[in-house]
Amino acid sequence: MPIVMGKHEWDRIHEWTKTDREDPEIVRRRDYIKYLDTTSRKMTKSWPNSLENVNKRNEELRQARIQVAEQANTKFYTKYLRKKKEEQERLMYSARDVVFKNKDAPKQLLSAVIETVILKEREVQVKFLNARREEIAAQKKKDDDEIIRQAKEFEELQELRKRRRREVNLKHQKDILDQAREVAERNRIEYETELNLQKIDNIKANEQMEAIKEFEEKFKLEEKARIFRDIDRSRKETLARRREQEARDKMDDRLMEVLLKSRCRIEQRRKKTEADVKNEKLRVLEQISHRLESGDAAREAKEQAIFDKAVAEKNAQDQARLDAQRKKEEMFRQQKVESRQQFLREQEQKLHEFNTTRQWDIMNRFKNVEIYQDYQEKIREEKKRKIKEYREDILRLWKERVDRDAKERDESRYFYGELAEKKLRDADNRLLTHAEHLLQEAREHGRPEYALHKAIDNYCNLYRLYPMPDLPKSLQEHMREYAPRDGSRPDPGYREPPPPPPAPPVNQPTTFTAQPGKRDGMQTATPAPPAAEKKEKNEDYKRSAPANGLQRKNIEEPLSLPPISVVPCTTEACRCELKPKTK
Structure with a gap:
């Protein structure tokens, strides 16, 4: 019999039958603990020595240290980046200068500068010689x-003397x-x-000479005889080796023949032995079969009884199997x-x-024909739409390709035209x-x-x-804008790019440690700045500590932390030192 009740009663029963419903006592206890925790937090919120405020101050100090360290690291x-950039600019300027000076021109x-110096030295030498x-x-x-x-005095x-010595x-x-x-x-x-x-x-x-000639003739005859003896001896040795080789070959042939004959004899004996063993086996088997045939009559009768019994059992089994097969x-x-x-x-x-489904x-x-016609119409519309989209895509891609080719052509023309001419002119x-x-410099010295003008x-x-x-008069009428341009002089507005600022010297060189500087042309050599010494500093953050964002420089920038803010206690029942003093 059904029971009629309201929705409120049904919900109350359904709520009561839930399996995951908590105990009201547990809920009240949890709410009470939560209330105690909230009240405790409100009460200790203004205490300076509470765990929350101490952690907060420590976090503020840590954030301040991190901020100061990050500022020091950023600076x-x-x-460091500025220094590396200047160093890279100096290296690039030096590399460009080396590449420029290693070219042919x-x-x-x-x-040509060396030749001018040589010519100047030659002029000085010619003047000195003159x-x-x-x-x-x-x-x-004078001499x-x-x-x-x-000579006149001497002649006199x-x-x-002649007059005096004539008589002598x-x-x-x-x-x-x-x-x-x-x-x-x-x-x-x-x-x-x-x-x-x-x-x-x-x-x-x-x-x-006659003795030497006689000795040479005798030596030639002896040498010729010795050569003939050596040739004869080598021929005899060759014949002996050939005869020895022939004898060795004959011996090998005889050995091969003997070996073949021995193999044939061994094979014949093996076959004969196998035939004898086979005949002996047949003889033994015939004797065994003869002995088996001459058995005992009692044994044969017993075997016949066992055979009859087995035949009867076999017939009974066959009859039972036939009956089971018929059933x-x-x-x-x-x-x-x-x-x-x-099945019928x-x-x-x-x-x-x-018959029922055939009518349906x-x-x-008829409905499928209409649906198929609608489907064909949709296919035709879809095909037209796709053809239109395909044409639009083809035109769009064609336009993109034309634009891309035009852009590449313009870039190529600019790169191989205006930009190339500008680079060539800059080089000139x-x-x-x-x-x-x-x-x-040559004029000053x-x-x-x-030689320089020639180069x-x-x-x-x-x-x-x-x-x-200039163009001929017949072409000047058609090319009025043409004017010859003189490129043998640098452009009026051209200024050579200034070199980057030099690196700050680490240690000033003395007269004994100064190296001879580079010479541009043939001017007077000046001492070059010394190479920077690789010296690790104490403030290098990579050596002082791991790069974790907490490095700082104690020497350059001392660490400054914000003051600790003391929050006065506002609890009425508290009598701590942080209570505001009233006069």
């Missing part, structure tokens, strides 16, 4: 005058003639003696009849359902400015400028920087 990192200018020649000519003229004076003295010469002339005759006779005798000795030496030399066939026949009747009933039901199918065909301006500096002229001819000739 250090900014300084600056090298030619350097060769001065030396003038000094030598003046000294020679010639002195020589002429001394010689005339006096006439006096000793006879003695000299006698001595000359004696010397001539002695020389003749020595000459004849030398000729005789030479004849004797020639005779001995001829004898030695099984009868049961299968009955099941087949029943299944046939069930199902076919009748299917025919009824088919005929009615649905830099080189020509560098050449002007070298010319100014009084060196000849022909500049070669560069201008190579890159066609000189102005082209």
Whole structure:
């Protein structure tokens, strides 16, 4: 019997039957604990030594330290980035300068500068040689005058001596003639003696040459005989080795023949032995079968009884199996009849359902034709829409491709045209400015400028920087805007990019440690700044502590923390030191 009750009663019963309903006592206790916790928090909120306020002050101090450390790190990192940027600018400027000076044209200018120095040195040498020649000519003229004076005095003295010695010469002339005759006779005798000795030496030399020729002929004959003996001995050794090899081959052939014959004999004996063993086995088997045939008659009778019993059991089993098979066939026949009747009933039901569904199918065909026509119409509309979208996409992609090709073509034209010309002109301006500096330096040092002008002229001819000739009058009417441009001079507004600021020197070099500086051209060498020493500092944050954002510099920026704010206690029942003092 159903019970009728209101929704409120049903909800109350449903609420009462819930399995996860808590105990009201537990709920009240939890609310009471929550109330105590809230009241305690409100009461200790203004206490300075409470756990919450102490943690809050510690967190404020920690955040202040982190903020100061982050500011110090930010300042250090900014300084570090600026320093690295300046160092990179200096390296890039140095690299560009090295690349510029390693090109062909600056090298030619350097060769021209060296040539100007050489020409200047040659001019100084020529001047020095001319001065030396003038000094030598003046000294020679002075010496010639002195020589002429001394010659005149000497001639006068010689005339006096001649007059004085004439008598002496006439006096000793006879003695000299006698001595000359004696010397001539002695020389003749020595000459004849030398000729005789030479004849004797020639005779001995001829004898030695004949002996040497005889020895050489004898040595040649002995060497030829020795060579023939060696050839004969080598031929005999070759024949002996050949005979020995032939004998060894014959011995190998005989050994192979003997080995083959022995193998054939062994194979024949093996086959014969196998045939004997087989015949012996057959003989033994025949004897065993003969013994088995001559058995005991009692054993045969017993075996016949056992055989008859087994045949009877076998026949009984066959009869039982035939009976079971007949029963099984009868049961299968009955099941087949029943299944046939069930099939006929199902076919009748299917025919009824088919006739019913066929009527619905005929009615649905007309509807399907309408649906199919609507579907074909939708397909045609979808195809038109897709064709339109495809055309729009093709046109859009074509336009994008045309725009992209135009953009790439403009970029290529700009890169290989205006930008390339600008870069080439910048290179020309830099080189020509560098050449002007070298010319100014050559003028200051009084060196000849022909080599530099020649190098500049070669560069201008190579890159066609000189102005082209004017157009003929027949073309000037059609190309009125054309005007020849002179590129052999740097542009008026061109200024060479200034070098980056030098690195601050770590230690000033002394006269003993200063290295010879770089020389741009051939000016006077100046000491180069020393290489920066790699010295680790104590304030380096990577060495002082791990990079966790808490590094700071005690020397540069002392740590300053905010003052601790003391909150006065507002609890009426409390008598702590933080109560506000009233007068």
